[in-house]
Amino acid sequence: MQKFAASKNLFYPIDFAARGSSQIGGNIATNAGGIKVVRYGLTRDWVANLTVVTGTGDVLELGRSLVKNATGYDLKHMLIGSEGTLGFVTEATLRLTTTPVDVQVLVLAVPSLDQVMEVFAHFKAQTNLIAFEMFSEKALGYVLKSTGLPPPFPAPSAFYLVVEVEKRSSEDEAQILDVFEKCLDKGWVTDGSMSQSDEQLRSFWRYREDISESLSNYSPYKNDIAVPISKVPGFIVDLDKILAEAYPTWEVIWFGHIGDGNLHINILRPPGLTKEAFVKECQKVDNLVFSTVQKYHGSISAEHGVGLTKRSFLTYTRSPVEIEIMKGIKKIFDPQGILNPGKLFS
Numbered sequence: 184m185q186k187f188a189a190s191k192n193l194f195y196p197i198d199f200a201a202r203g204s205s206q207i208g209g210n211i212a213t214n215a216g217g218i219k220v221v222r223y224g225l226t227r228d229w230v231a232n233l234t235v236v237t238g239t240g241d242v243l244e245l246g247r248s249l250v251k252n253a254t255g256y257d258l259k260h261m262l263i264g265s266e267g268t269l270g271f272v273t274e275a276t277l278r279l280t281t282t283p284v285d286v287q288v289l290v291l292a293v294p295s296l297d298q299v300m301e302v303f304a305h306f307k308a309q310t311n312l313i314a315f316e317m318f319s320e321k322a323l324g325y326v327l328k329s330t331g332l333p334p335p336f337p338a339p340s341a342f343y344l345v346v347e348v349e350k351r352s353s354e355d356e357a358q359i360l361d362v363f364e365k366c367l368d369k370g371w372v373t374d375g376s377m378s379q380s381d382e383q384l385r386s387f388w389r390y391r392e393d394i395s396e397s398l399s400n401y402s403p404y405k406n407d408i409a410v411p412i413s414k415v416p417g418f419i420v421d422l423d424k425i426l427a428e429a430y431p432t433w434e435v436i437w438f439g440h441i442g443d444g445n446l447h448i449n450i451l452r453p454p455g456l457t458k459e460a461f462v463k464e465c466q467k468v469d470n471l472v473f474s475t476v477q478k479y480h481g482s483i484s485a486e487h488g489v490g491l492t493k494r495s496f497l498t499y500t501r502s503p504v505e506i507e508i509m510k511g512i513k514k515i516f517d518p519q520g521i522l523n524p525g526k527l528f529s
């Protein structure tokens with residue numbers, strides 16, 4: 184889709200690490216987000232029309248590519264993110280947009296989470312922000328070890344940001360520099376680099392995009408959660424403390440899409456612990472993580488869905504009444520329960 188759009192001098196902005204393997208049907212079923220949500224939203228924002236086959240065999244055309252349609256419930260949006268439990272997507276019409284004019288990427292070193300939020304607020308308000316990604320010093324350490332990339336700065340920092348911005352004019356460029364300098368002056372950022380070429384832009388992105396692969400050898404416990412953006416620092420500090428008390432020797436790695444409150448937590452399997460023992464212990468970790476998510480009114484799944492493994496935790500994010508309504512909707516679309524049985528709720 185991205186390549187097709189580019190061939191027409193247009194742009195399909197949904198972009199994430201599974202871009203090479205995932206399919207549009209799966210993206211729609213999971214309402215995939217990714218790294219540019221802060222600017223372009225989620226998959227649902229780009230779907231104009233869907234053809235779906237429900238569990239009763241009915242073929243529905245949802246959306247009709249209309250921009251405005253005030254005729255009742257929006258069934259297209261109900262299907263998007265339903266994890267294949269309401270219907271098969273057999274055809275989709277997607278919207279495209281204009282290609283960003285000139286894109287620049289900054290890597291920034293930031294001493295604390297509160298300062299990460301200050302930097303975010305300023306870039307969001309004063310630049311054409313496309314992506315705003317955060318990762319911890321530990322995450323960077325594993326990327327450097329596995330890729331051989333040089334460290335971004337001579338001195339280490341507790342957190343790092345990869346920030347992508349669009350430059351449409353020389354005024355935009357001046358504005359980006361202004362915000363960067365203000366962040367340095369205030370001490371929110373202690374060091375930073377701005378990409379000077381496409382090659383440098385791609386290498387800056389690798390600090391963030393290569394994290395998952397760099398951690399894969401340590402068979403990590405992974406979770407993909409969301410909290411309201413303003414609560415990100417408090418949530419991370421709180422959960423870090425809870426996990427440090429329960430598992431003082433375990434390594435907890437944080438990264439995520441700060442611009443939409445979506446955090447990825449990875450805990451590495453400690454040396455000496457078998458995979459089986461680790462998986463068993465991680466079930467207890469799930470309880471600690473999801474209870475904290477619930478306390479912060481967050482979501483137990485930001486962008487990877489509920490599937491089978493998270494369905495017993497659905498009540499941490501959805502009320503019993505909401506779950507009953509969802510089950511009622513499922514019965515209408517799929518009365519015999521033949522579409523993805525057991526997924527989302529049992």
Ligand SMILES: Cc1cc2nc3c(=O)[nH]c(=O)nc-3n(C[C@H](O)[C@H](O)[C@H](O)COP(=O)(O)OP(=O)(O)OC[C@H]3O[C@@H](n4cnc5c(N)ncnc54)[C@H](O)[C@@H]3O)c2cc1C
Pocket residue numbers: 198199200201204205206207208209210211212213214215216217218266267268270271272273395486487523526
């Ligand atoms: C390395 C990696 C990185 C990722 N990064 C991100 C990220 O940054 N942001 C993000 O949002 N997500 C991310 N994901 C999750 C990603 O959104 C989903 O993996 C992807 O969108 C699913 O597409 P797929 O074709 O692989 O679907 P599958 O994994 O095959 O299916 C996913 C679900 O969709 C259903 N489904 C598939 N096709 C259809 C269809 N035609 N009609 C109805 N239901 C269907 C399946 O039944 C299943 O429930 C990542 C995944 C991986 C592996």
